[in-house]
Amino acid sequence: MNLKKSKYLFHTSRLIGQNQYVYLLFSGRKAKNIVVSKEIYEKVLNSNTDSLSSSIKNILIENKILVEQMEDEFVEVNKENRHFLKENKNDCLYISIQPTAVCQLACDYCGQVHSKMYLNGKHIDAIINRVNNKLSAVEFKNLKIGWFGGEPLCALKNMIELNSRLKELTSSHNIQYSGQLTTNGYALSPDIYARMKNEFNMHKIEITLDGVKEFHDQRRFKCNGEGSFDRIFQNIISIVSSPAYDFKECPISLRCNVDERNVDGVMPLLQLLVDHHLQNKVYFYTAPVVSWANNGAGSKNGQSLLGRYSTEFIAFMIENGFRVRILPQRSAPYACIGTEEHAEMYDTEGYIFDCSETSYSDYYAKQGYILGNVMDTTNLDNRGSKIRTVPEKLLNGEIKDCKNCKFYPLCGGMCPLALIEGTPRCPSFIHNIEDRMFLDYIEKSRR
DSSP states (O other), X not given: OOEEEOTTEEEEXXXXXTTEEEEEEEETTTTEEEEEOHHHHHHHHTTOOTTSOHHHXXXXXXXXXXXXXXOOHHHHHHHXXXXXHHHTOOOEXXXXXXXXXXXXXXXXXXXXXXXXXXXXXXXXXXXXXXXXHHHHHSOOSEEEEEEOSSOGGGGHHHHHHHHHHHHXXXXXXXXXXXXXXXXXXXXXXXXXXXXXXXXXXXXXXXXXXXXXXXXXXXXXXXXXXXXXXXXXXXXXXXXXXXXXXXXXXXXXXXXXXXXXXXXXXXXXXXXXXXXXXXXXXXXXXXXXXXXXXXXXXXXXXXXXXXXXHHHHHHHHHHHTTOOOOOSOXXXXXXXXXXXXXXXXXXXXXXXXXXXXXXXXOXXXXXXXXXXXXXXXXXXXXXXXXXXXXXXXXXXXXXXXXXXXOTTHHHHTTSOHXXXXXXXXXXXXXXXXXXXXXXXXXXXXXXX
């Protein structure tokens, strides 16, 4: 068999002692990090594999480090992707609901236009009818609600009414009911957390903190200009200290949106979490700030900085007992509201969307991203969705940025909306994959 090294192969060698090196090969096809000898490492990189033993060759072939000379790997990756998508059809109906367009904050990179609008009774009735029709048309096992905004907790009364009626609906269909909440955390008290967990069947609550106070308050401030960090952080401490908090059943996940202005605030925030013994009580992750509704937020430089700095962040998190995913996993085309056949989102006026970024935006409304309204009972399948076409375009190689990228098997193209707009949101690990390989080796060596 004529062999070649995979084009999705990553490699690094690092000093681990006095004149002692470790040699690592990471397969993008299998998402597996392998320690090899210097001899094997050099032979693989130099495509000089004829003299390798059969047993070694078999291991390298099994892990897609070596592949057949004539193999078109992009085609093979997409065969695997098609099989995965076929075998993993979702039996959960995901619906995202924005009960209000109100928000206490005026974050400077937000792309939404906020207003004093709330879901009214007729729209709530229409949402219940629409969801009921979906549950009647397809045999689902679970209904999952993503509560989004604006700030959803500004419309707690509306949420409570909807939640009660949705639970009745799932009971009548004899299926499971669950939810998750995306919130700025400003109004999230221990009592409300308990209600979200127990009455709303929440399995995750996500809160954004953009660094410690001096960084966060420069960008995530209240509508009157006052900072929001102190109250949000105190809410988090109060919740995780309360008897109601259950990390396994309903964890808090902290998201830190990063660009050039606050990248230096991430490490102090991690240290603050450690100082308050939160590292094993919450999840934490970073995400790059990106342009939202063409508002010009974020930059390539900011994304690159996050990628490079994240080596330090991950190392700190490993040292201090955070739960952290070091290396990426094998990924088929990215799944979101827009790519799921039956999933959709409703805003406070009943308009239907297939992306959380396209609501409350004149920019996206003018481009045809409003798919209908829940008051129209004739439109149930969202035939006008642009985003739903993205997975097939990836599989057919129509999106050239992904077709020619060696990270494609590991990210699946990421955000479909960004791919449509020609501004791929590449994951931060493209900037430090070799560092992550070494950190993974170090972490596993300590077990």
